[in-house]
Amino acid sequence: MYTNMKKYDTSLLRSCGDDVVISDLVSIVRPELVKIGSHVAIDPWLHCTTAVEIANHVHISSHVGIIGGKGGLLKMGNFTNISVGGRIICVSDRFNGDGLIGAVIPDEFLDSRKSGPVVFESFANIGANVTIFPGVTLGEGSVVGACSMVTEDTEPWTIYVGCPARPIKVRPKEKMLKYASKFGF
Numbered sequence: 001m002y003t004n005m006k007k008y009d010t011s012l013l014r015s016c017g018d019d020v021v022i023s024d025l026v027s028i029v030r031p032e033l034v035k036i037g038s039h040v041a042i043d044p045w046l047h048c049t050t051a052v053e054i055a056n057h058v059h060i061s062s063h064v065g066i067i068g069g070k071g072g073l074l075k076m077g078n079f080t081n082i083s084v085g086g087r088i089i090c091v092s093d094r095f096n097g098d099g100l101i102g103a104v105i106p107d108e109f110l111d112s113r114k115s116g117p118v119v120f121e122s123f124a125n126i127g128a129n130v131t132i133f134p135g136v137t138l139g140e141g142s143v144v145g146a147c148s149m150v151t152e153d154t155e156p157w158t159i160y161v162g163c164p165a166r167p168i169k170v171r172p173k174e175k176m177l178k179y180a181s182k183f184g185f
Contacts, residue, residue, distance in 0.1 A: 005021070005023055005024075005044075006023070006024040006025075007021060007022060007023070007024055008022035008023060008024050008026055008028070008042075009024075010022060010036070012028075012031040012032075013028075013031050013032075013034045013035070013036060014031070014032055014033060014034055014035050015035045015036065016035075016036045017036060017037045017038030017039075017040070017056070018038045018039070019038055019039045019040075020036055020038065020039075020040045020041075021040075021041045021042070022036075022040075022041075022042040023042060023043055023044040023045075023046075025044035025045055026042055026044065026045070026046040026047075026048070027046065027047045027048065028046070028048045029047075029048065029049045030048075030049065030050065030051065030070060033050070033051035033052070033070070034048070034051065034052045034053075034054075035052070035053045035054065036052075036054045037054055037055045037056040037058070037078075038056050038057075039056050039057045039058075040054055040056070040057075040058045040059070040060075041058075041059045041060070042059075042060045043059075043060065043061050043062040043064075044062050045062045045063045045064075046060055046062070046063075046064045046065075046066070047064075047065050047066070047067075048065075048066040048067075049066070049067050049068060049069055049072070050066055050067060050068035050069060050070070050071075050072030050073060050074060050090050050091070051070075051072065051073045051074070052066060052073070052074045052075075052076070053073070053074070053075045053076070054076045055076060055077050055078045055080070055122070056078050056079075056183075057078055057079045057183065058076050058078070058079070058080050058081065059081045059082075060081070060082045060086075061081070061082060061083050061084040061085075061086070062084055063084055063085045064082050064084070064085065064086045064087075064088070065086075065087050065088070066088040066090070067087075067088070067089055067090065067091070068089065068090025068091035068092075068115065068134070069091055069103070071090075071091055071115055072090025072091040072115060072117075072134075073090055073117040073118070074088050074090055074117070074118050074119075074120075075117055075118070075119045075120065076120040077119075077120055077121045077122035077123070077124065077140075078122040078123070078180070078185055079122055079123045079176070079180060079185075080120040080121075080122065080123065080124050080125060081125040081126070082120075082125075082126055082130075083125070083126060083127050083128045083129075083130070083146070084128045084129070085128050085129040085130075086126050086128075086129070086130050086131075086132075087129075087130070087131040087132070088118050088132050089118075089131065089132065089133055089134055090115065090116070090117065090118050090134055091113055091114070091115040091134055092113060092114050092115075092133065092134050093110075093111045093112075093113055094111060094112045094113060094114055095111060096111055096112050097111070098111045098112045099111040099112070114133075114134045114135070115134050115135070116134045116135025116136075117135070118132050118133075118134065118135070118136055118137075119136075119137040119138065120138045121137065121138060121139055121140040121141075121142075121156070122140055122141075122180075122185070123140055123141040123173070123176055123180075124138035124139065124140065124141060124142050124143070124154075125143050125144070126138070126143070126144040126148075126150075127143070127144060127145050127146035127147075127148070128146040128147070129146055129147045130144050130145075130146065130147070130148050130149070130150065131148075131149045131150070132144075132150045133149070133150060133151045136150050136151065136152065136153055136154075137153045137154070138150070138153075138154050139153065139154045139155050139156035139157070139158065140156040140157065141156055141157035141158075141171055141173050141176065142154040142155060142156060142157065142158050142159070142160065142171070143158075143159050143160070143171060144159075144160045144161070144165055145159065145160065145161035145162075145165075147163070148160060148161050148162055148163060148164075148165040149162075149163040149164050149165060150164070150165045151164045151165075152164070154167075155167060157170060157171045157172075157173045158170055158171060159171050
């Protein structure tokens, strides 16, 4: 699948491991703030404006947005994934009327903002068109179903769906952890 794809110049990144394939059709605004582990694939049309730390065996699908500017951070653990159309918001305007809103407004005139790292603990995954808000930690092995909105931390090894996302089922972990051990985890 990736053999004929033109690739992003990973030398622009802060650090990059082995077996990393990033489409040249991505937009990484601050590559010097991006650290990537090994065995990572990032599909076309990612748009990223913030710092990102990606561990190993990670996939980011197409049409994903990761926003938050220079003050935001996304951390992705081992065996994590963002499905098509995912939206990760690391910094957001509060829309309180305390100031103006927009990426080109000087800081002293801006509305108040909510910020906090978004963290995918190992084995956490999100489905298509999921939105994650600032400061959310997806617990180890938690999964969020398509078209959900996550405003609070998730519990480990739990499946969430809805807007806002709510837990619906515990997810078995034994087989995944057994398979991951074959990779040294």
